[in-house]
Amino acid sequence: MAIPFENLMPQEVVTWQAGETKVIEGDSITYDPALRLTDPKLGTQKTVPGLVMHVYRENGNSVSKYWRIIQTRLIATIRPFIENGSILQRPVKVYRPGAGVKFDMEVVLLPVNYQYDANDLKSGPYVQAPRATQS
Numbered sequence: 001m002a003i004p005f006e007n008l009m010p011q012e013v014v015t016w017q018a019g020e021t022k023v024i025e026g027d028s029i030t031y032d033p034a035l036r037l038t039d040p041k042l043g044t045q046k047t048v049p050g051l052v053m054h055v056y057r058e059n060g061n062s063v064s065k066y067w068r069i070i071q072t073r074l075i076a077t078i079r080p081f082i083e084n085g086s087i088l089q090r091p092v093k094v095y096r097p098g099a100g101v102k103f104d105m106e107v108v109l110l111p112v113n114y115q116y117d118a119n120d121l122k123s124g125p126y127v128q129a130p131r132a133t134q135s
Helices: 072-083
Strands: 020-038 045-058 061-069 092-096 106-109 132-134
Touching (some): 020 061, 061 072, 072 106
Parallel strands (some): 106 132
Antiparallel strands (some): 020 092, 045 061, 092 106
16 A cells, blocks of 8 residues: 555655654554665665555654665564554664664653653663563
């Protein structure tokens, strides 16, 4: 399923640094078989399947942006949370442990009543943690 045309918003390039953590909350997630992306190194466009999640809160701030999720390992990690609906019912902490394109994002579902704390972002919260956990 693709994003309805009226919901499309300008896409911004999101650059994550190795070791960066984000806490997000979303209200919709859909599959799109034809996401158009621009290769950052070559500048060429390509079409890939992926997920699109509307994020309304990021690191405690109100936002309205779409996260395009194309990394197959990340999709496999969050699939159980999509299937049981919890990814849209609870805050999600996402951590990028590595640099480049060959790394696994780490994901933790936070409690429903989680109160954002900037200290949560200052250190890698995933010391020997499983790749996807519910807390």
